[in-house]
Amino acid sequence: MLNYPGFQSATVTQRTDWTSELFSLRVSGADLSFKAGQFTKLALPNAEGKLVSRAYSVVNAPLSTSDMLEFLIIANPQGQLSPQLQALNVGQSLYVGTRANGDLLGEVIPKRANDLWLLSSGTGIGPFLSLLDDIHLRPRCEKIILVHAVRHRADLVYQYLIQQLIQLYDGRLQYVPIVSREPTEYLSGRIPQLIASGALSQHTGVDLSADESFVMLCGNPQMIKDTLPVLKELGLEKYRVKTGGHIVYERYW
Ligand SMILES: Cc1cc2nc3c(=O)[nH]c(=O)nc-3n(C[C@H](O)[C@H](O)[C@H](O)COP(=O)(O)OP(=O)(O)OC[C@H]3O[C@@H](n4cnc5c(N)ncnc54)[C@H](O)[C@@H]3O)c2cc1C
Ligand SMILES: NC(=O)c1ccc[n+]([C@@H]2O[C@H](COP(=O)([O-])OP(=O)(O)OC[C@H]3O[C@@H](n4cnc5c(N)ncnc54)[C@H](OP(=O)(O)O)[C@@H]3O)[C@@H](O)[C@H]2O)c1
Known part of the structure; x- marks a missing residue:
């Protein structure tokens, strides 16, 4: 080559x-x-x-x-x-x-964050699996909610790894699939609407709040664009190194 x-x-x-x-x-x-x-x-x-x-x-x-x-x-x-x-x-x-970049890092999760929300669509679940699988950085948060929004059931990838992680986190990790384009036993709809309606909190038993939550988003840029105002409405702010905050994200296109 x-x-x-x-x-x-x-x-x-x-x-x-x-x-x-x-x-x-x-x-x-x-x-x-x-x-x-x-x-x-x-x-x-x-x-x-x-x-x-x-x-x-x-x-x-x-x-x-x-x-x-x-x-x-x-x-x-x-x-x-x-x-x-x-x-x-x-x-x-x-x-x-030869180099790697990105802001979805374990080190940005503040110690005060009791609940870590990992909101992904499509292939955006990838960096969250990496984060959760890092034995050196395993997030300490009491509750970790891994949300994976996909079109079809068949897009719910890495089930074996996710089941291993659920065992490893010993009750602290909840996996929430959302399937939008076919009926399944999972949640259906879209992440921003499911947050705004309270359906995601009801489903997980965990509230999104500025005091307890840190949110990472990854995947479809429109999903991120539509979710940010909903999170802001709940009092969460974009994370900045200097000022702190509650939200980091990575757009895939
Ligand atoms: C930080 C970052 C990380 C990324 N990580 C991943 C990853 O882990 N897995 C992954 O599959 N992709 C990922 N992407 C997207 C990837 O870089 C490419 O954009 C994608 O594979 C399309 O490239 P292409 O050359 O085939 O299409 P292009 O020739 O670039 O054209 C694709 C067209 O579709 C749009 N588009 C780009 N990506 C997507 C997408 N994923 N879904 C729908 N439309 C898209 C573009 O706006 C463009 O109009 C990431 C992007 C960024 C910025
Ligand atoms: N997955 C497939 O079967 C498939 C097949 C052929 C080509 N592709 C191409 O691959 C690309 C990526 O597809 P993907 O299925 O990985 O990801 P995607 O299109 O981003 O869909 C993943 C999930 O994100 C949701 N979503 C889309 N826009 C949203 C928004 N604005 N707010 C909140 N949620 C939103 C989708 O819901 P909705 O269903 O409501 O949109 C779906 O549940 C697409 O551009 C597509 O053209 C995908």
């Missing part, structure tokens, strides 16, 4: 196809220093030889014993890179960034 500044080559070691669009790639061979919850870039050269790169969150927590990185990706058929990533097979190469 050619050398591109800011990138290193890695090899696909495993792929999981959750649905016809949604897949996970496990790669090895990249030397990436990252914190749980961060993203890096994945890249492939296009037909003209130009490198096309996009941001993807690491799903696993940093491991001291392995260079394994896992990514959860939805292929956008019109997209430049995600269909090319979906076409990769085990043993094939791709480029991985």
Whole structure:
């Protein structure tokens, strides 16, 4: 493979196809220093030889014993890179960034936060799985609510890992799937409306409040845009390093 500044080559070691669009790639061979919850870039050269790169969150927590990185990706058929990533097979190469970034970090969760809300849509659950799985940073909050909003039941990925985490957190972690486009036994609707109506609090038995809550959001930018005013109405403010606050988020597009 050619050398591109800011990138290193890695090899696909495993792929999981959750649905016809949604897949996970496990790669090895990249030397990436990252914190749980961060993203890096994945890249492939296009037909003209130009490198096309996009941001993807690491799903696993940093491991001291392995260079394994896992990514959860939805292929956008019109997209430049995600269909090319979906076409990769085990043993094939791709480029991985040499740096990681992102604000969804365990260290921003204030000690006062009793309740940690992790609100995700689609592939936005990835950084929260990384955070929850980080044994060094395991959030101390009394109650942790992992909300995953998806269109279809089949989009509820990583069930085995989530069940392991629920055991590990010994009663402190609640998993709340929301399925919006087919009837299921789970909550239906959208995150902002479910917060505004009180349905999410009623379902979890936990209130969202400025005194007790810290909220992380990740995924669809419109979901984040629509949820922020609802949280502000409850008295929660955007987190800033200097002033503190209650809300951090990462938009995926
Ligand atoms: C910080 C960050 C982290 C990200 N992490 C992930 C991740 O873990 N998994 C993941 O699947 N994606 C993630 N994304 C989105 C990813 O970077 C790409 O934008 C996405 O894969 C589409 O790239 P593409 O080249 O296939 O499409 P493009 O050629 O860039 O075109 C895609 C079109 O769809 C829109 N779009 C971009 N991403 C999405 C999306 N996910 N769903 C719907 N529409 C979209 C864009 O506005 C654009 O119009 C992340 C983005 C950011 C900024
Ligand atoms: N998931 C699929 O089956 C599928 C198939 C083909 C292509 N894609 C493409 O992949 C991209 C990502 O799809 P995705 O299913 O991972 O994520 P998504 O479209 O963001 O949907 C995930 C969840 O977020 C909800 N949502 C969407 N907009 C919202 C808003 N403004 N406020 C609150 N919640 C909102 C959706 O509810 P609603 O259902 O009410 O919108 C759904 O429950 C899409 O652009 C889509 O074009 C997805």
